Amino acid sequence: xxxxxxxxxxxxxxxxNVSPYVKxxxxxxxxxxxxxxxxxxxxxxxxxxxxxxxxxxxxxxxGLYARLLLAxxxxxxxxxxxxxxxxxxxxVFWAWQPVPGVALSVTSRSVLQGMLVFSRMLGGMSALxxxxxxxxxxxxxxxxxxxxxPTTLLNLAMMVYRSIFILADxxxxxxxxxxxxxxxxxxxxxxxxxxxxxxxxxxxSWEAGEDxxxxxxxxxxxxxxxxxxxSQPVEAGPLAAATAYLLVGSxxxxxxxxxxxxxxxx
Amino acid sequence: xxxxxxxxxxEWCIAWWVLxxxxxxxxxxxxxxxxxxxxxxxxxxxxxxxxxxxxSSLKLPSVTGSSSHPTGTGLxxxxxGPGITSVVCLVVLLFQSLFLAHGGLSVLGANIISMGVVxxxxxxxxxxxxxxxxxxxxxxxxxxxxxxxxCTYVTTSLELxxxxxxxxxxxxxxxxxxxxxxxxxxxxxxxxEGIVLAxxxxxxxxxxxxxxxxxRIFPERAITEARGGA
Numbered sequence: 001x002x003x004x005x006x007x008x009x010x011x012x013x014x015x016x017n018v019s020p021y022v023k024x025x026x027x028x029x030x031x032x033x034x035x036x037x038x039x040x041x042x043x044x045x046x047x048x049x050x051x052x053x054x055x056x057x058x059x060x061x062x063g064l065y066a067r068l069l070l071a072x073x074x075x076x077x078x079x080x081x082x083x084x085x086x087x088x089x090x091x092v093f094w095a096w097q098p099v100p101g102v103a104l105s106v107t108s109r110s111v112l113q114g115m116l117v118f119s120r121m122l123g124g125m126s127a128l129x130x131x132x133x134x135x136x137x138x139x140x141x142x143x144x145x146x147x148x149x150p151t152t153l154l155n156l157a158m159m160v161y162r163s164i165f166i167l168a169d170x171x172x173x174x175x176x177x178x179x180x181x182x183x184x185x186x187x188x189x190x191x192x193x194x195x196x197x198x199x200x201x202x203x204x205s206w207e208a209g210e211d212x213x214x215x216x217x218x219x220x221x222x223x224x225x226x227x228x229x230x231s232q233p234v235e236a237g238p239l240a241a242a243t244a245y246l247l248v249g250s251x252x253x254x255x256x257x258x259x260x261x262x263x264x265x266x
Numbered sequence: 267x268x269x270x271x272x273x274x275x276x277e278w279c280i281a282w283w284v285l286x287x288x289x290x291x292x293x294x295x296x297x298x299x300x301x302x303x304x305x306x307x308x309x310x311x312x313x314x315x316x317x318x319x320x321x322s323s324l325k326l327p328s329v330t331g332s333s334s335h336p337t338g339t340g341l342x343x344x345x346x347g348p349g350i351t352s353v354v355c356l357v358v359l360l361f362q363s364l365f366l367a368h369g370g371l372s373v374l375g376a377n378i379i380s381m382g383v384v385x386x387x388x389x390x391x392x393x394x395x396x397x398x399x400x401x402x403x404x405x406x407x408x409x410x411x412x413x414x415x416x417c418t419y420v421t422t423s424l425e426l427x428x429x430x431x432x433x434x435x436x437x438x439x440x441x442x443x444x445x446x447x448x449x450x451x452x453x454x455x456x457x458x459e460g461i462v463l464a465x466x467x468x469x470x471x472x473x474x475x476x477x478x479x480x481x482r483i484f485p486e487r488a489i490t491e492a493r494g495g496a
Contacts, residue, residue: 007365031372035276043272068367072270078447079273079426086440088433102442103434110433117273117430124272124370131371132364140364152297157357159312160319164361167313167320191458194324195465198336202317202466203474209313213306 006068006132013134014059019234020139022242026050027131029246033253034123040115042253043123049245050126058134068129069122076121084114137161139232163208170204171197267422267452268362268377271370278429283375289352289383296349311346315354318342319361322368335368336459337418340411341466343386344393344483355382380421389414403471403484403492404464412460419452420445467492 010016015023030050034043054060090108097103141161144154174197178184183193274282300307318338338358342351359377362368369377389410396406423444424437432439470477471493478489 006367028371031271031370032276034272035279035372071367075268075270075273079270079444082426082440082443082447083430086432086443087430101435102439103432104443105433113430121270121272124372125270125367128271128363128370129367132367137361137364150294152294152301153353153357155308156297156312156315156353157360159309160315160357160361163313163316164319164365167316168323171320171324191461192465195462196469197324198321198462199466199469199473201320202470203477205313205317206310206474206477209310212309212313216309 006129007137009060009064010133010136015053015057015134016136017232018134018238019232020135020143021234022238023135024131024140024143026242026245027127027135029242030127030130030249031124033246033249034120034127037120037123037253037256038116039256040119041256042249043119045252046123046249047119047126050123050130054126054130054133058130060133065129065133069125072121072125076118080114080118080121083117084110086110087113159212163205163212166208167201167205171201174200267380267419267448268359268369269373269380269422269425271363271373273370274373274376274425274429276372278425279372279375281375282373282379282425286352286375286378286383289349290356290378293349293351293353293356296347297353300346300350311350311354314342314345315357318354319358319365322358322362323366336455336462337381337385337415338463339381339386339418340389340407340414340459341463343390343414344407344410345481348383348386348390351386352378352382355386376422376425380418380425384421385414385418388417397484403467403488406484407467408460408464410460411463412456415452415456415459419448419456423448 030046034046037043051065054065055062084106085104087110088103088105088107089110090112093106093108093111095103095105141154141158144157178193178197182189184190297311318341321338321341322335324335339351339355342354346354356374356378359369359374359381363370363374392413393406393410396409401409423441426444427437427440430440431437432443467478471489475489475493478484479486
């Protein structure tokens with residue numbers, strides 16, 4: 001069953017055979033470049049190129065990717081508006097003092113600051129989407145184990161991962177049944193139905209945990225989950241492409257540093 | 267309320283990560299102690315983490331028309347305490363970033379502080395204050411979850427205000443603006459999540475009270491009373 005999780009897409013993407021280390025290096029490197037960029041040029045470059053890689057190399061459905069890009073829009077609009085209103089400097093376009101001591105304004109530098117924050121969010125989210133859409137969590141678990149993350153944390157994460165899909169199926173079934181019986185037809189009904197749904201999910205998850213414990217006992221669980229230690233090897237081609245990409249991004253960042261203000265920085 | 271990837275400047279991402287690490291260390295210590303004492307705890311913690319993830323992926327019925335998701339951290343802090351909740355939140359927030367594109371990796375430290383540390387701790391304090399009082403189970407759960415959500419929202423606003431202080435009035439003005447802008451979605455969310463989780467407890471008490479007896483989160487007397495009145 002499709003729950004709309006990016007993990008389902010990541011399992012079948014076009015870059016699934018590329019080493020997770022290479023994909024993580026590209027994603028994390030792009031997040032870092034986006035964060036240290038003093039202007040919107042580099043984040044915009046990262047947004048466009050990573051979007052291209054997601055659509056053309058990973059072959060992700062463009063409609064899904066467009067919906068993903070729209071998802072953080074409400075947070076972005078609210079937050080960037082606040083940043084523009086509170087930060088100042090430069091030519092004042094609009095100002096308002098709602099109460100003494102509090103001044104809200106739109107200025108030339110605050111607009112640039114807002115554009116910078118928005119572009120960093122776009123660049124960062126594109127990098128996050130790149131990781132989420134191309135690297136299945138099972139590969140990330142492998143990387144985390146090879147990087148010697150605490151076993152307790154890994155075991156907990158794997159247990160959560162395994163349980164999510166079981167629970168999601170049950171929640172889908174209960175919610176469909178509730179919708180068919182007009183369980184969400186009014187706000188009062190909706191809150192009642194939602195509470196019932198969550199209560200049923202909690203009880204189901206508890207019972208799933210007890211079943212799991214019995215199953216683990218039957219398989220001689222001794223504090224460590226077995227995991228196949230095979231992962232895609234790092235190949236020269238993808239490694240060279242990733243290195244070249246990050247170098248180009250870094251070069252662009254450095255090239256736009258001296259004229260940061262004239263290039264739209266703050 | 268998650269801060270999105272790329273929103274916080276690098277120095278604040280690092281600062282919140284550094285601040286989150288001691289809490290995560292304390293959480294790991296508590297988790298190891300619980301697992302050493304009771305090996306059955308791991309699968310139950312795992313499915314509870316999955317439950318919180320599923321809860322956070324569902325859209326709450328919203329009175330303002332906005333899209334809001336419950337956090338579930340109040341529930342976790344009642345069941346396991348704030349220390350273990352911070353570790354569970356680390357896992358859930360990581361999955362939310364990679365499964366749902368909620369939050370992000372560089373801002374994970376800031377989100378852990380707001381959703382995994384401050385919110386659950388505030389909720390836990392309310393829980394400890396009301397647990398043995400005459401306040402009934404449902405009102406206690408409502409207040410714990412609502413307070414945890416409100417504190418998460420205030421902390422997130424503070425994190426945003428510290429990163430982007432106002433030109434006039436500094437952090438205080440900026441905090442007021444962020445609090446005001448997000449109040450539209452976050453205050454109704456806190457109230458609705460409190461009601462929903464009180465209803466969750468109602469169903470657990472009616473259908474499977476032995477879960478609550480096993481977790482020992484409320485006195486048996488309080489559960490029996492709630493069951494009789496349910």
